[in-house]
Amino acid sequence: MFGIYIHIPFCRTACHYCDFHFSTNTQTMEAMEAALVKELDLRIAAENPDFTQLQSIYFGGGTPSLFHLSGLEALLKRMLPHASNCREVTLEANPEDVTSERLETWLEMGINRLSIGLQSFDQDQLDWMNRQHTAKDAAAAVRLAAEAGFNHISADLIYGLPNRILPFEEELRQFVALPVDHLSAYILTVEDRTVLGRRVQQGAQNVPEDEAVEAEYRRLCQAMADAGFEHYEVSNWAMPGGHAVHNQHYWSGLPYWGIGPGAHGFDGAHRYANVANNPRYIKAVSLASGAQDLPTDIESLTPLDRYNESLMTGLRTARGIALSDLKKQFGHRPDQAEPEAWNRFLDRGVLVEIGGGVFRIAEPHWVMADAIAAEFFMA
Numbered sequence: 197m198f199g200i201y202i203h204i205p206f207c208r209t210a211c212h213y214c215d216f217h218f219s220t221n222t223q224t225m226e227a228m229e230a231a232l233v234k235e236l237d238l239r240i241a242a243e244n245p246d247f248t249q250l251q252s253i254y255f256g257g258g259t260p261s262l263f264h265l266s267g268l269e270a271l272l273k274r275m276l277p278h279a280s281n282c283r284e285v286t287l288e289a290n291p292e293d294v295t296s297e298r299l300e301t302w303l304e305m306g307i308n309r310l311s312i313g314l315q316s317f318d319q320d321q322l323d324w325m326n327r328q329h330t331a332k333d334a335a336a337a338v339r340l341a342a343e344a345g346f347n348h349i350s351a352d353l354i355y356g357l358p359n360r361i362l363p364f365e366e367e368l369r370q371f372v373a374l375p376v377d378h379l380s381a382y383i384l385t386v387e388d389r390t391v392l393g394r395r396v397q398q399g400a401q402n403v404p405e406d407e408a409v410e411a412e413y414r415r416l417c418q419a420m421a422d423a424g425f426e427h428y429e430v431s432n433w434a435m436p437g438g439h440a441v442h443n444q445h446y447w448s449g450l451p452y453w454g455i456g457p458g459a460h461g462f463d464g465a466h467r468y469a470n471v472a473n474n475p476r477y478i479k480a481v482s483l484a485s486g487a488q489d490l491p492t493d494i495e496s497l498t499p500l501d502r503y504n505e506s507l508m509t510g511l512r513t514a515r516g517i518a519l520s521d522l523k524k525q526f527g528h529r530p531d532q533a534e535p536e537a538w539n540r541f542l543d544r545g546v547l548v549e550i551g552g553g554v555f556r557i558a559e560p561h562w563v564m565a566d567a568i569a570a571e572f573f574m575a
C-alpha cells in the first residue's frame with residue numbers, strides 16, 4: 197500500500213505565519229504543470245508501481261485550489277484509471293477558490309475529499325494572518341462544497357492566536373455547525389522566516405503563553421467530543437467514516453511518494469526531499485532523462501531512526517503502538533529499553549494499555565505526546 201502527495205507551490209499572497217514552500221509568482225504555473233507531470237512519469241517509469249496498491253492521492257500546498265484544472269486532470273489521469281483501490285483523493289482548497297463550477301469539475305476528475313483552510317472565524321484574526329477570505333466566505337465555501345456533493349470535507353483551524361476578539365467557544369460553535377467530517381487543528385507556530393517571526397523577534401508581537409494555548413487545546417478537545425467527533429490523533433478529529441486515509445501513511449510508516457518542489461517521499465528505508473525552489477525544480481525536471489536526474493536529496497534512515505519515528509508518530513494516535521510489532525521490526529521495545537520511564541508513565545495513567553500489548557497515551561496527556569515519546573528514543 198502506498199500514497200502519493202503532490203505539492204502545488206503557488207499562493208495568491210503570503211500568510212504571515214506560513215513557512216511552507218510556495219511562491220506568489222504564478223507566471224510559472226504552466227511550466228510547473230509540465231514539470232509535475234514529467235516527475236510523475238519519470239517516477240512511474242523507474243518504479244513501475246502496482247497502482248492497485250495506491251490508497252490515496254493528496255494535493256497539498258501552497259494552494260492546490262488555485263492550480264490550473266488541466267494540471268490536476270493530467271496528473272490524475274496518469275494514476276486513477278489504474279488505481280482501483282484508491283479510496284481518497286484530497287485537494288486542499290482555500291475558501292476564496294471554492295465555486296460551483298470548480299467543485300463540479302473537481303468531482304468529475306475524481307477528487308472526493310476537500311481540505312478547506314478556514315483557520316479562524318474571527319475576522320480580525322483572519323486579517324492579522326493576511327488570509328484572503330472572510331469568515332463568511334469560509335462557512336459559505338464549506339456549505340457549497342457539501343451541496344455540490346462532497347461527502348468528505350475536512351477543515352483546518354489554528355488555535356493559540358494572540359489578541360483574540362471572538363471567544364474561542366464561539367469559533368468552535370460555528371465550526372461544529374458546518375457539514376464537515378474532519379478537523380485538523382494546529383497551534384500557531386512562530387517560524388523565523390515569516391512576517392510573524394520577524395515581528396516577534398523585533399518585540400512588536402506577543403504570542404500567548406503555553407498555559408493559555410494548552411487551555412484552548414483542552415476546550416477544543418471537549419467541544420469536538422461533545423459534537424461527536426473522534427479524537428484519533430493529537431491534531432486530528434473525525435466523524436465515523438471521516439478518518440483521513442492519506443495521513444495514515446505518515447503515521448503508520450507506510451511508503452508514500454512526494455511529487456513537486458519541496459515534496460517529501462518515503463520508501464520504507466529512505467526519505468527523499470525535492471528541491472524547494474520553483475525555478476530550480478522546473479529547470480532540473482525539464483532536463484531530466486530519468487528519475488536519477490530529479491532534483492532530490494535522499495536520506496537513508498537507520499533502523500534506530502525508524503524506531504524513534506514509529507514511537508513519535510504512533511504515540512500521537514488513538515491507535516497507539518504495538519510492542520510486539522516494534523520488537524519484530526526493530527528489535528527494541530520501549531518498556532524493555534526504558535523500563536523506569538515506562539513504569540512511571542503507566543503508574544500515573546499517562547500510558548494506558550488498550551489490549552493485546554498495544555499502548556497509547558491517555559488523551560488528557562496528548563498535549564505532551566512528543567515529549568513523552570522522546571523519553572523512549574534510542575540513540
Ligand code: SF4
Pocket residue numbers: 206207209210211214215216218257258259290313
Ligand atoms: S497558509 Fe496556505 S495559503 Fe497561506 S501562504 Fe501558507 S500555503 Fe499559502
